[in-house]
Amino acid sequence: MTDILPLEPVRRTFRDYPKKPRKIRGSSIAILVFLTMCALFIAIPLYVIIVTSIKEMSQIIQGEIFSLPTKVTFEPWWKAWNEVCSGVQCEGVKVGFINSLMILFPSLVLSIGLSMVTGYALALWNIRWAGTFLFVLFTAAFVPFQIIMIPLIIMTGIIKVYGTIWGVAIVHAVLAMPLLTLIFRNYYKDIPNEIMSAALMDSGSFWRIFFEIILPMSGNILIVVLILQITSIWNDFIIGLYFGGIGTKPMTVILANSVITSRGEISYNVDMAAALLTAIPPLVIYFVLGKFFVQGITAGAIKG
Amino acid sequence: MPRVEFQNIAKQYGRVTVLDELNLDVDDGEFLVLLGPSGCGKTTLLNLLAGLVETTAGKILIDGRDVTDLDPKDRGLAMVFQSYALYPTKTVRGNLQFGLSSQKLDRTEIARRVDWAAKLLQIETLLDRKPSQLSGGQRQRVAIGRALVKNVGVFLFDEPLSNLDAKLRTEMRLEIKRLHDELKHTIVYVTHDQIEAMTMATRIAVMDGGVIQQVGTPDEIYEQPANLFVAQFIGSPSMNVLSARVESDGGKPVAILDGFETRIDLSGHATGDALAPGTAIVVGLRPEHGEIGAADRPAQIELPLLYAEKTGGDATLFLKTSGRPFAVRIDPAAAGGVRAGEAVQVGYAAEKFNLFDARTGRRI
Incomplete structure (x- = not known):
């Protein structure tokens, strides 16, 4: 009797193959230099901000902005979160953090919901003048916000949402609509025609088809839009400044106020810490969802 | 089972006339195949019947009822598509149920029908899978199942076998024929494949250039073609x-x-x-x-x-x-x-x- 030895699969790593001699071409050097410069352009200020935020004021006033901290302190962070003043209110940027969250969720739901349904209707239903509508909508994207700001203030005033979270959310939804609608419409255009036909024969209801068939197929694009919107809503300053009421100023506005209204010596370390605190949430979103972001952007047609 | 009647149907896309003054009757329980080269208007005709495309003129009657202006879901039809068109995010069971829950049927009835169709098509073991986990033939069965559970009298097939390989196509051909023999639905089946038409149809309508060239049993069409187009279109190698x-x-x-x-x-x-x-x-x-x-x-x-x-x-x-x-x-x-x-x-x-x-x- 002979034993049959289990066959070891031949495993090859990249080391088993002869290395190709690499040539570095002039053009790739140029690209590398360019990219390095781009990276430094972002990295150097970021380094300065981070280092400054953990230095003590006594070191900062010596003026060596690139030096490492002699003594690391997190007090500026604590102060920024709890104590900095915006106007007469001295409760730190945490107030703004909560306000920004309160603004973020309704704005996200309104802007994404509205453009998603519009994109779905334009892409998959037979709508008269759909092309014209899309054209007008997209033209609207090129109108500068400053031009329509005052009319918008009056309009939100008329519907009694000016100075509330809902006012801010509605303005966000309106301004995001052209781009988001276009993104959703183009994504839904790739859904095979026959799936829509089948759904029409099975149900025929606009909302049922949307919620049961189309929405579950939108995962990829939702994440892309979610990241875009979270970043733009969180980082927004001007809408929050003009449309937010006294108690509903977002974090960015509180940050700006606190930097402007420092009394006595200017606490650069606290300012830097406050700025970093404000910038953290979108970064976290990028780290968590970044992988899906790339997938969503590169996702092609949906296979049945 | 209902009859289907097309009366003086015309269809124009802009200025292009695809169908004009078209008349066709499909008797109840009949397996009518619309056969023709691509671009002959056969799929348009099927879509008109399904209600997915609006007619420019003429009337469509199902079981004596004028359905020309009804929504697709109200016409009492079920359709099987070329690409199967299964809902990718739903399980097989979800795919079968979607049309039924839209009709507001009660749960036991829905479950009964899904089980019945699953058994008939031998897809019981696949009910909890997603379409992406199925092979082409299995997807095709699910697509047919989705039409069957609706319990309607008229079935529309739009080139359902053209995405399958040759062997599966022969199997599914028999399967569809068997279902028709068993359930006696009225079937309108679009294809450009004359073998499918000859083997499955009780009657064939040969179309070309938006005009029905001849309607008859497979034997009639083959033995006594009404004109040169039909004569040369049917048969391989052609006449x-x-x-x-x-x-x-x-x-x-x-x-x-x-x-x-x-x-x-x-x-x-x-x-x-x-x-x-x-x-x-x-x-x-x-x-x-x-x-x-x-x-x-x-x-x-x-x-x-x-x-x-x-x-x-x-x-x-x-x-x-x-x-x-x-x-x-x-x-x-x-x-x-x-x-x-x-x-x-x-x-x-x-x-x-x-x-x-x-x-x-x-x-x-």
Whole structure:
């Protein structure tokens, strides 16, 4: 009797193959230099901000902005979160953090919901003048916000949402609509025609088809839009400044106020810490969802 | 089971007229195949019936009820699509249920119907899978199941087998035929594949250029094509056509094939004006009706061999003419004896000719 030895699969790593001699071409050097410069352009200020935020004021006033901290302190962070003043209110940027969250969720739901349904209707239903509508909508994207700001203030005033979270959310939804609608419409255009036909024969209801068939197929694009919107809503300053009421100023506005209204010596370390605190949430979103972001952007047609 | 009637249907896309003054009746329990080359309007006609495309003019009746302006879901139809069109995010069960829960049926009834269809199509073990986890044939079964559970009288199929490989296609063909025999639904089935049409249909409607060329049983369509288009569209290799001219030979009409000496006695065929001396006609000869080596048939043709094609069960000789090669299907054993360039004599029995008017293309 002979034993049959289990066959070891031949495993090859990249080391088993002869290395190709690499040539570095002039053009790739140029690209590398360019990219390095781009990276430094972002990295150097970021380094300065981070280092400054953990230095003590006594070191900062010596003026060596690139030096490492002699003594690391997190007090500026604590102060920024709890104590900095915006106007007469001295409760730190945490107030703004909560306000920004309160603004973020309704704005996200309104802007994404509205453009998603519009994109779905334009892409998959037979709508008269759909092309014209899309054209007008997209033209609207090129109108500068400053031009329509005052009319918008009056309009939100008329519907009694000016100075509330809902006012801010509605303005966000309106301004995001052209781009988001276009993104959703183009994504839904790739859904095979026959799936829509089948759904029409099975149900025929606009909302049922949307919620049961189309929405579950939108995962990829939702994440892309979610990241875009979270970043733009969180980082927004001007809408929050003009449309937010006294108690509903977002974090960015509180940050700006606190930097402007420092009394006595200017606490650069606290300012830097406050700025970093404000910038953290979108970064976290990028780290968590970044992988899906790339997938969503590169996702092609949906296979049945 | 309901009847389907198309009355004076017209369909225009902008200024392009796809269908015009089209009339067609589908009897209850009938398996009607709409057959034609791509772009002939057969899918448009099916979409009009489904309600996915609006008619420009005319009426569509299902079971005597005018459905022309009804929404697709209200017409009492179920449809199976070419790409299966399963909902990718739903399980097989979810796919089957979606149409039913939209009809607000109660749960036990929905479950009963899903189980029934799953059993009938042998997809019970697949109910909790997603479409992406199924093979092509399984997806096709699910798509049919989704139509079956709706418990309607009329089924529409839009080239459902064209995405399957050859073996599966044969299996599914039988499967659909079996379902029709069992359930007796009225079926309207669109295809460009004549084998599907010939094997499954109770009646075939051959379409070309938005016009129905002929409606009839598969045998009628094959044996007595109404015009040259149908004659050449059905059959593979297609019917050989030779132009000829009618002459009188002692009171009997005979056809003289262009480029041949042969006289073909036409007295067995319809007489009268259609075969008046001097008329230009077209003689159609099916490849399988030719007999090689037979010298005493009413019609004799002698042509050099271009090439021979063996396909296992039979062989086809392609003979050289001034136009398209002349095909003759023969026993593969006899195919070895002829070489390219050699003259082959083919004889045809009198009743095997198809005669067409050269001007109108109509059958004589």
